[in-house]
Amino acid sequence: MFSASNRSVVDRRSWLKALTLGGAASVFSSCAEKKPAAQSTPNNKVRGVIFMVSDGMSPGVLTMAQAFSQQIRNSGTTWWKLLNERSAARGLMDTQSANSMVTDSAAASSAWGSGHRVNNGMINVTPDGKELEPIAAVLGKKGVRCGLVTTAKITHATPAGFATSVRNRDDEESIALQYLNRVEILLGGGVEYFDPASRKDRKDLFSEYRTAGYEVIRNREQLQSVKGKKLLGTFHAGHFPYNIDREQNPDLMRDVPTLEEMSRAAVSRFLEGNQNFLLQIEGARIDHAAHMNDIGALLREQLAFDDALAAVWGMTAGHDDILIVVTSDHGNANPGLNGLGSTYSDSNKAFQHISGIKSSHDKIFHDWESHPGSDLGKLIQQQLAITLQTDELDALQNILTNGKVNEWNDLLAKPEGLLGQFVGNHTGIGWTGTSHTSDPTLVSAVGPQSERFSGMVINSDVFGHIVELLG
Template sequence: MNRRSLLKGGFLAGLGLPFIGLQDVVASPYTGAKKAKNIIMMVSDGMSIGTLNMADLYANRTFGKSSKWLGLYRDNKAVRALMDTASASSMVTDSAAASSSWGGGMRVRNGSLNVGMKGEKPQPILQKFKESGKKVGCVTTVPITHATPAGFCINIDNRGGQDIIAEMYLGLKFDVMMGGGHKYFGEKRAGGNLIPKYLTQGYKVAENRTEMMALDKSKPVLGLFAEDGMPYEVDHQHDAELMKSTPTLAEMTMKAIELMKDNKNGFALQVEGGKVDWAAHSNDLSGLIFDQLAFDEAVGKVIEFAEKDGETLVIITTDHGNSNPGLFYADEANKKFDSLQNFKHSNTWLLGQLNQSFSEQKIIDLIKDNQGFVMKSDDVKSLLVHFKDIVPGQLYNESNLPFYEYGKILGKYTDVQWAGMNHTGDYVELTMFGPGSENLKPFVKNYELHNFMLKAAEMPESLMVKA
């Protein structure tokens, strides 16, 4: 809400006029078509407010301009709200329950995808949009079978069954599914290779950037660009082979729009910056900031499309916070934060290169060459000790790397610190642009977005379970 709005409301009250609500006084930033022919929901998974803030600081200090997301606020182009992200089983949600609240219109327990506490199985929203004649799709930087895209698509009581989810997608015949997760579809899949079945059912399968760019809209599309999650953006930018072989989130998003935009009944697309969440779980600062900026690039492209199109509702949000990183006060905070501009690789990449038999100097050189700062001897010794303290089986840490210790050490050199390594119960940013955005209330619960999207598209609303 801007200062001018508050002043105008106060002026009317001072004149003794009846309060008629800000929406009656101040025009919505969007004044075009009333019906949303297209809906694009963009999710920066696991994005704490500190993540959004630091990405904007980085953009301003490095590129001399705001991030695209916060630029919408600065230019008064979008409507903004806070969203409660709880699940049916906890005030702190996981990604499966969070996406299910949007996809199914009800809160479910953590770990479940659109299966309620009493076994209810609401029809996921992309199935509804597909039945209404729209083209539908998901793009993500993590496996396409992961919790956030799956919550818009299917019903299954265990988010971990990604090989099963891959087979469930086959029967849905959605128009565009692109991201990582080749191992849940291809030869490494526990239940057998599904890709021949996808081809038999009329899909085009793309496995690299060149194949994706060549796709046309004659057939539904399955794009699989990594065995598991796609590479962190900071690693992608500094690897010529990855730049050539692997599309960015913005490229996948715009290709998906290109493939679906000419459908007479419109389209619905979910876009996820999934590795923002993985970086937060790993306290991986460069992984976090550069993937948030990659998501932001996709936001900018989508808003450009929506402004020209005039019939597209864009929803930008996150499913929950994660680890609550932030830039903390110190005498050299500016200089230390700006050192991020020297990072060529994520903590995940760097720790994966580090051999415990390396000499202290070799480790110092490795860090300087790839992250641009000189680590002190005591910190190197501490890091090596903590390789031995790792508990196997940690979330998103199959390689058993000392993420926590390295993130803590890195805080000395960047002044960015972390509150933990897991999801938080924070209320989160919810931003909208386009037809229907004028109806957004200042505070909503996550499951309310299901009917909000249906109403914006002038489709029948679901009977929601209140929570």
């Protein structure tokens, strides 16, 4: 299924050999040190870039997702296979923003989307207030098509960083308007920013998009039969539900597509014809599960992202002009499996506990709050397969009802931080906090010119690479 992607390394090698006439070995060592400038030979021409973002994925998640995938489906992940792919590039992404070593998604996506580091909270607007032209607009003038796919609201920061400029990332009504005629395929959540009933300005964006030639769809079934070239698909009011909860709910299964399904719909449209394209695909809720210190939800989101990667890699296998880049915008709470027991021999068993988790922590808190008098301990027992000790349950109920807590780590002194630690007592998973971290993220790339994404990649250099490749 994936063998065709070996093709590009063969092409690249013959190109490098042609450049140096027999100096192949020295070329390869210098290539590893210095990324090649754009070359326009037929063999390394890029028609499409598919930029895949596992939002908020700390590096340790890759290893845990591999183990979890083997545990629950007897096979490893596609990203792991990609690391073993000879032709693939491997690197780290330096993710800091203009005002912090720790970026948010708005500044991170702006770095990719405009080539400038901006302050957290802003999208493609410099610290001194200058609006920057986003990559979808820059490339759009050159006839490049653009698409955005996410499990968050489609107006959320990571997709918005490729196609909009706003002073405040929360200005999602403006983001929904700026996409019109700039982005051809929009698939995700966020009905509320297109629907006149929920927009403050009462504009009916669904009808404006329809008038502009978009096919507007609202559920999973429509996605499966959709014919249009330009698509606006919003499948949920806000962000998509976590997969772990979606899979327990027939209504959500009926209405909300998977990231893989949306990715297939987008990629198949861009592969048709011969126009250049840029497609961003975001697994958004990995980040949200990390904020919640929720390992069950997080690993299932990461596997859903991985399914999308498998689909994209498989669909593009026969095309030697498509570059796939897989990365994350920043780390989040840095989850990791700790050594448990003498000689750490209890760690594997603890990790296996994760497969028995049936719902997100978010849903547990929500269910408990929306059913006054319900038994929190019992809910946790049913959904997370753990029995809290009396003092653990007291601490959790105290912080939920009156905000009081005995917790020495300020970063964890909140309900999600406490529940994450209690679950960690059974799974071996620890967290550094409940917010983003400064760690570099992983980046893998396969396809023509993938070498540009090896070594240490500065997030704001991504813009220049993509514009050179597609523009």
